[in-house]
Amino acid sequence: MARAIRGGIGLAGIGCLFLAAAGPALYYAVDTSRRGCCKLKKLTDAPPSEAATNPDKVAWEIFTQINQRAEGANCLDLDLPSDGRTAGLPVNQTSREVCWQRWADAGAQGVYADPDREPEWPTSQREMTELRPSKENLELARARVSPISLDSAGVPSPSGEIFGLEADVEVESRMNRATLDYIRCQGLWNKDGQVAALGEINARRREEIQFPYGATEVKAGWRKLCDGDGRNCQAKEAYYWRLQRSQDSSRQEVWGLVALHVMSKVLPNWLWATWEHKDNPEIYKVRRYRHDVFGYANGDGPSMSLRELFGKTGFGVGSAWWNYRLIGTQVNTVRSTGEATYLGNSILEQPVIDSSSCMTCHTRVAVNGKGVYLPINRRSSPGNSAGESYNGSPDPLWFLDQSSTTSFRFAWLPLDYVTSLRNAKWKSGARN
Numbered sequence: 001m002a003r004a005i006r007g008g009i010g011l012a013g014i015g016c017l018f019l020a021a022a023g024p025a026l027y028y029a030v031d032t033s034r035r036g037c038c039k040l041k042k043l044t045d046a047p048p049s050e051a052a053t054n055p056d057k058v059a060w061e062i063f064t065q066i067n068q069r070a071e072g073a074n075c076l077d078l079d080l081p082s083d084g085r086t087a088g089l090p091v092n093q094t095s096r097e098v099c100w101q102r103w104a105d106a107g108a109q110g111v112y113a114d115p116d117r118e119p120e121w122p123t124s125q126r127e128m129t130e131l132r133p134s135k136e137n138l139e140l141a142r143a144r145v146s147p148i149s150l151d152s153a154g155v156p157s158p159s160g161e162i163f164g165l166e167a168d169v170e171v172e173s174r175m176n177r178a179t180l181d182y183i184r185c186q187g188l189w190n191k192d193g194q195v196a197a198l199g200e201i202n203a204r205r206r207e208e209i210q211f212p213y214g215a216t217e218v219k220a221g222w223r224k225l226c227d228g229d230g231r232n233c234q235a236k237e238a239y240y241w242r243l244q245r246s247q248d249s250s251r252q253e254v255w256g257l258v259a260l261h262v263m264s265k266v267l268p269n270w271l272w273a274t275w276e277h278k279d280n281p282e283i284y285k286v287r288r289y290r291h292d293v294f295g296y297a298n299g300d301g302p303s304m305s306l307r308e309l310f311g312k313t314g315f316g317v318g319s320a321w322w323n324y325r326l327i328g329t330q331v332n333t334v335r336s337t338g339e340a341t342y343l344g345n346s347i348l349e350q351p352v353i354d355s356s357s358c359m360t361c362h363t364r365v366a367v368n369g370k371g372v373y374l375p376i377n378r379r380s381s382p383g384n385s386a387g388e389s390y391n392g393s394p395d396p397l398w399f400l401d402q403s404s405t406t407s408f409r410f411a412w413l414p415l416d417y418v419t420s421l422r423n424a425k426w427k428s429g430a431r432n
């Protein structure tokens with residue numbers, strides 16, 4: 001499926017790197033010339049999407065598409081040499097990477113690093129491959145310091161050490177090209193641009209923030225499996241893994257992918273999906289969220305449909321990708337009955353696992369006229385520092401300017417669920 005159509009459409013006129021889209025994720029080309037900025041050119045009509053009626057299936061299709069090895073024409077929005085090799089890097093480092101690892105870094109050190117300069121789609125090998133753990137959002141990080149993982153003296157408890165939740169898990173976030181180009185063209189990579197958008201939207205001079213069809217972001221959790229270069233690391237065979245320099249950069253370490261979040265704009269409010277490695281020690285905590293009618297409908301054996309999809313997309317028997325489980329998908333904050341829906345990942349939402357709703361929490365990505373972001377977590381009770389996820393329907397009063405009696409105005413502008421926009425900074429000069 002992900003490989004069905006390959007670069008078959010002539011794009012000469014629009015100076016653009018996007019190729020034809022296959023799979024659910026990419027149907028737009030972005031005109032990358034300065035003059036053409038902001039024009040999203042539609043390449044093909046999207047086939048009727050099953051995202052609304054069969055989100056688990058579409059989630060797995062996206063999974064097989066973004067986890068293709070980053071080489072040749074495998075990755076829809078990347079232009080790669082056909083053997084995956086790039087000067088200067090040993091083969092084993094480049095060829096092991098998958099498409100999303102080459103996307104733009106959504107953390108504070110990536111797309112938002114320089115508020116004075118338009119972000120660019122990464123082209124240097126170093127930029128693309130370096131694992132730069134996103135500076136964990138402070139609120140989440142604080143919520144994470146729970147009595148379970150720290151003893152009274154603030155020292156990681158033995159259970160924390162076994163799983164190494166604090167020290168041995170790192171998180172990175174990445175965005176595909178349609179996402180980056182929208183942020184760039186709408187001028188949302190710094191706070192000045194976001195605050196300006198609020199003013200213009202309130203003045204009805206601009207459309208609300210709405211990423212284009214095909215925009216996709218991932219958040220990945222990695223866990224250290226072994227010290228050393230991997231030769232004696234049995235554990236790695238069960239994981240999609242990578243080598244990384246130790247913190248003091250004195251040696252190599254083997255890190256395995258343990259958690260993967262995907263949000264993809266194949267639906268107006270995105271399709272939300274999360275995977276975990278089947279051996280994650282706390283996966284039992286997400287039992288009540290588990291729902292996968294496509295891949296593992298009957299317990300632990302992969303369905304015929306998943307076998308077929310994996311076969312078609314090149315994930316062979318014995319590939320470590322068989323060890324990842326779709327915990328579930330979310331396409332609405334509530335069921336048709338009004339009952340809240342929940343979804344979370346035992347690693348990435350560990351501090352809020354019992355109340356987690358991807359969509360509701362992410363709706364709270366909003367900025368006000370002073371460039372302040374709406375707090376994301378909810379306190380579980382007054383005086384309790386541990387956070388909780390908002391869930392169920394968002395409340396319009398979170399966003400509206402209630403002092404405005406004449407017209408509908410935002411006090412907090414919703415940023416279309418894209419948390420990474422909260423990494424934006426003021427331009428240097430006047431403001432800060």
Ligand code: HEC
Pocket residue numbers: 106134136137140171173174217218219261262263272273274343344345349352356357358359361362376377388389390417418419420421
């Ligand atoms: C309690 C709030 C909360 C919940 C619940 C939550 N997220 Fe997030 N998410 C965040 C925050 C804050 C960030 C940015 C900081 C970070 O990366 O830790 C983020 C980052 C992300 C990113 C990286 C892209 C970006 O723009 O930052 C993705 C993708 C993502 N989340 C998907 C999901 C999915 C899928 C779920 C549900 C399975 C989910 N999130 C549940 C708060 C939440």
